Amino acid sequence: MLRCIIVGYGFLGKRLARLLASGAIGDIKLVGVASSKGYIYKEYGLMPGDLPDDLRFLSILKPSPASELIDKRITDLLVELTPTNIRDGEPGLTHIRLALEQGIDVVTANKGPIALAYEELMGLAEKSGAMLLHEATVGGGIPLISLKNRCLAADELLSIKGILNGTTNYILSRMHFEEMTLELALREAQMLGIAERDPTLDLEGVDTALKLVILANSLMNAGKRLSDVKIMGITRITSEAIAAAKGSGMTIKLIGIADEEGLRVAPKLVRLNDPICVHGTLNAVSFNFRILGRLTIIGEGAGESTVSALLNDIYEVVKARSRSNRI
Ligand SMILES: NC(=O)c1ccc[n+]([C@@H]2O[C@H](COP(=O)([O-])OP(=O)(O)OC[C@H]3O[C@@H](n4cnc5c(N)ncnc54)[C@H](OP(=O)(O)O)[C@@H]3O)[C@@H](O)[C@H]2O)c1
Incomplete structure (x- = not known):
């Protein structure tokens, strides 16, 4: 035992x-x-x-x-x-x-x-x-680390791109589908227990950056620190910006990227039919492997x-x- x-x-x-x-x-x-x-x-x-x-x-x-x-x-x-x-x-x-x-x-x-x-x-x-x-x-x-280490250990991971924070994804989804303001969507998320009373780390992209550093270091041997990540959160995203994206078949998502150019977190335009374009509190991560190519995995990123x-x-x-x- x-x-x-x-x-x-x-x-x-x-x-x-x-x-x-x-x-x-x-x-x-x-x-x-x-x-x-x-x-x-x-x-x-x-x-x-x-x-x-x-x-x-x-x-x-x-x-x-x-x-x-x-x-x-x-x-x-x-x-x-x-x-x-x-x-x-x-x-x-x-x-x-x-x-x-x-x-x-x-x-x-x-x-x-x-x-x-x-x-x-x-x-x-x-x-x-x-x-x-x-x-x-x-x-x-979501088995991100064991997926690479156990199922794809012989392949080389070239890049990681994904939605790694359920709280901001929930807020951006409510802004997209219900045309809410960021403030209102945040208040709703706090009432539902999806956002913390102090949501700063989530909204400013720091939680996504932490997770990106963990993935890059453990799956790509990147040797990066939090201070190496260029971080921009979602606090300045307006309902108008989301509406404009929606008009062209896109939306705005907080995306973390690790590739040969380094690590960065920022709100990005994402096509509604892109596999990483998931909504609510879901997370989605696209790995790009040298031989396998792109593999996207989706699931609940926190909680039970x-x-x-x-x-x-x-x-x-x-x-x-x-x-x-x-x-
Ligand atoms: N919840 C999720 O969905 C989730 C998902 C992924 C990762 N995580 C991470 O997993 C960890 C745990 O999450 P959680 O949601 O279970 O946190 P939580 O509900 O805040 O619980 C934290 C626990 O740690 C205890 N604690 C604080 N300082 C301590 C100390 N010095 N020695 C011993 N115990 C101490 C607290 O004690 P008291 O009860 O006495 O305050 C509490 O029991 C966190 O690092 C979180 O970021 C959480």
């Missing part, structure tokens, strides 16, 4: 914890869960009944930092699900470093550490023989579907460790 801990017990952490505690993946035993208030730990495994919405009222809650749980040497796999911080990647970066240094495998959805310190973290993983998997950082449940990406990465770790007889 691989002993697993989850650090970050919010939207994703709760859903994943309950699935693992109910035995969603054989050979995984969930032994610990941490939030910002502290952690719970049971050597013989947590059961679904041990996992209420709020950990604070549990008598077994230890009000200590998650690093103490990681450092206990009772875990084989860390699932890191604390909030994305684009300034310094913390607290996730420290959690992931700590685990990899001890040879603990890591699965994460946290974009901060992967976008800011990919090379360093991969170096640590290589040194200690640990695995670091991060499918869930980009495109929710992200749990599927986490489960698949965890399953990959279990498979690899059972092959190397570490289970």
Whole structure:
């Protein structure tokens, strides 16, 4: 049995914890869960009944930092699900470093550490023989990273072009189909829980840029930083600009591009019949491979579907460790 801990017990952490505690993946035993208030730990495994919405009222809650749980040497796999911080990647970066240094495998959805310190973290993983998997950082449940690494590993990825942010795509879609202003579409998205109360990172294109850096570095060995991306968001897109695009069989989408010219994020005119022209909260990514040519993949880029990406990465770790007889 691989002993697993989850650090970050919010939207994703709760859903994943309950699935693992109910035995969603054989050979995984969930032994610990941490939030910002502290952690719970049971050597013989947590059961679904041990996992209420709020950990604070549990008598077994230890009000200590998650690093103490990681450092206990009772875990084989860390699932890191604390909030994305684009300034310094913390607290996730420290959690992931700590685990990899001890040879603990890591699965994460946290974009901060992967976008800011990919090379360093991969170096640590290589040194200690640990695995670091991060499918869930980009495109929710859409298997973008495993698609390239498992199905198309022998082909060369030449460029990436896509819609990587569901919030801005929802807003632009409402502006296109309902002729709403950006402000009104944003307010609607916030009421529906699609946009954060502070939507700056989404609207200004920074979330798309983070995801583009992660894809370019992990799939194209691009060695890029967030500061290398030319970023323009959608804040200046008007209803009139969308109406004019619509009149010529096009619309405006926030597009991230990684190719030989570098990385950039900007609102672009897109033909309505282009495969990446998806609407609502959907994401769409077009890969251009040297031999295969263009391949477009579409799906929900966030929310519940992200749990599927986490489960698949965890399953990959279990498979690899059972092959190397570490289970
Ligand atoms: N939600 C999605 O659809 C989605 C999709 C792709 C990627 N992601 C990424 O996945 C990560 C998790 O997302 P989420 O939506 O589950 O976030 P969330 O609901 O905000 O939950 C974050 C959790 O992290 C905990 N936390 C904060 N600081 C901590 C610390 N120092 N030590 C331990 N725990 C700490 C919080 O504790 P408290 O409960 O005590 O506040 C909370 O339980 C984020 O990085 C996000 O960007 C999310």
